[in-house]
Amino acid sequence: MLKTKIISVALGVALVVPYVLAAPTPEEDRKAAVEYYKQMFPDVQINDFVNGQYALNEDRRKQWESLQDFPPYEFAVAEGQEMFETPFANGKTYASCFDNEGIGVRQNYPHFDQSRKEVITLELAINECREANGEKALRYKKGDIASISAYMASTSNGKAFNITIPDDPEAQAAYQDGKEFYYSRRGQLNFSCASCHVQNPGKWIRADFLSPALGQPASFPVHRSKWGELGTLHRRFAGCNNNVRAKPLPAQSEEYRNLEYFLTYMSNGLPVVGPSTRP
Amino acid sequence: MNKTLLSVSLSLSLLVPLCAQAGAKEDFEKTYSEAVSTNENAGNFQWTTTFSTLKAAKSAAESGDYEEANAMASKALKLAEESVVQRKEQATAWKSAVIGG
Numbered sequence: 001m002l003k004t005k006i007i008s009v010a011l012g013v014a015l016v017v018p019y020v021l022a023a024p025t026p027e028e029d030r031k032a033a034v035e036y037y038k039q040m041f042p043d044v045q046i047n048d049f050v051n052g053q054y055a056l057n058e059d060r061r062k063q064w065e066s067l068q069d070f071p072p073y074e075f076a077v078a079e080g081q082e083m084f085e086t087p088f089a090n091g092k093t094y095a096s097c098f099d100n101e102g103i104g105v106r107q108n109y110p111h112f113d114q115s116r117k118e119v120i121t122l123e124l125a126i127n128e129c130r131e132a133n134g135e136k137a138l139r140y141k142k143g144d145i146a147s148i149s150a151y152m153a154s155t156s157n158g159k160a161f162n163i164t165i166p167d168d169p170e171a172q173a174a175y176q177d178g179k180e181f182y183y184s185r186r187g188q189l190n191f192s193c194a195s196c197h198v199q200n201p202g203k204w205i206r207a208d209f210l211s212p213a214l215g216q217p218a219s220f221p222v223h224r225s226k227w228g229e230l231g232t233l234h235r236r237f238a239g240c241n242n243n244v245r246a247k248p249l250p251a252q253s254e255e256y257r258n259l260e261y262f263l264t265y266m267s268n269g270l271p272v273v274g275p276s277t278r279p
Numbered sequence: 280m281n282k283t284l285l286s287v288s289l290s291l292s293l294l295v296p297l298c299a300q301a302g303a304k305e306d307f308e309k310t311y312s313e314a315v316s317t318n319e320n321a322g323n324f325q326w327t328t329t330f331s332t333l334k335a336a337k338s339a340a341e342s343g344d345y346e347e348a349n350a351m352a353s354k355a356l357k358l359a360e361e362s363v364v365q366r367k368e369q370a371t372a373w374k375s376a377v378i379g380g
Contacts, residue, residue, distance in 0.1 A: 024379065032379030181323075183373040185365065188326045188358070194376050247325040255323060 052211030080151030097129035106156035140251035178262030187246030
């Protein structure tokens, strides 16, 4: 009996260990991605990847630079600051919910909450702050949530992303889940996020110039000309999924939060530049 | 006798399209139901086109056009089946696209 048990356990370990050893760590993934994009775009400075297509296309960059004198998101950031600083009905403010009173913390999001065993994004944290203080949650893709997130991002301008993935099976699983989502083809058009942003950055798809995955979350929330307003990262996730005829998932769903976790970890070390503008 | 025969014939001739209609409706409900459950089986790999085709099928059925409704329901079922195939394939296929993989 004991002999049978020992053999079973040994067999189980023998099957699992090679897989665990074979799967790259998040840091190995990140280094491989940085090297991949450096080779693909040798003339782009590493920190410039956060500017997406503007790092790759000179014409687009000139248009973007001329916009920076009066960025279209300015008013939204000012409104976001006002909302951030205005007390809730109970007298508290957003500052009470965040480290450092919410100033200069964008680069730490998303993070994995080990007690709740889930990824917490900045927008989720903003709404949880509201609800903890008796306020209604905001809608997640645009409007006030984007303005508040944009203000908070602006206070972290230039700070390096510092996403951590604890040595915790659930955190590792959330990262892997996001990675799997990123690379899985979906929708009737059978595209993955990687189809455009890993395999074809620097190319045109219809009227869109494709940006590399490296640095993408750094510029959010973004003012897209197409939207005519600020929008959050999960709004963009939903839009991209819809473009390939995949049914978008709800903003701040577990899948999208895990996707953001993976994608932002890939940009570790790169500077926060949000909010920003995009076509 | 002739009047009786005529009445019976008329009644039968009215019933036939009604029976056909009932058959088309049952076919639609069966196919539509199968398309909906197959679409659910696609999980996070559902397609927007499956939903829009299901909606078109339902709309046609509600207006009584069961020929169109059945055609749309069958199309939705096919789309749903393809999305399920995609989900199953991508369970492992995604790894081949990973940088450094």
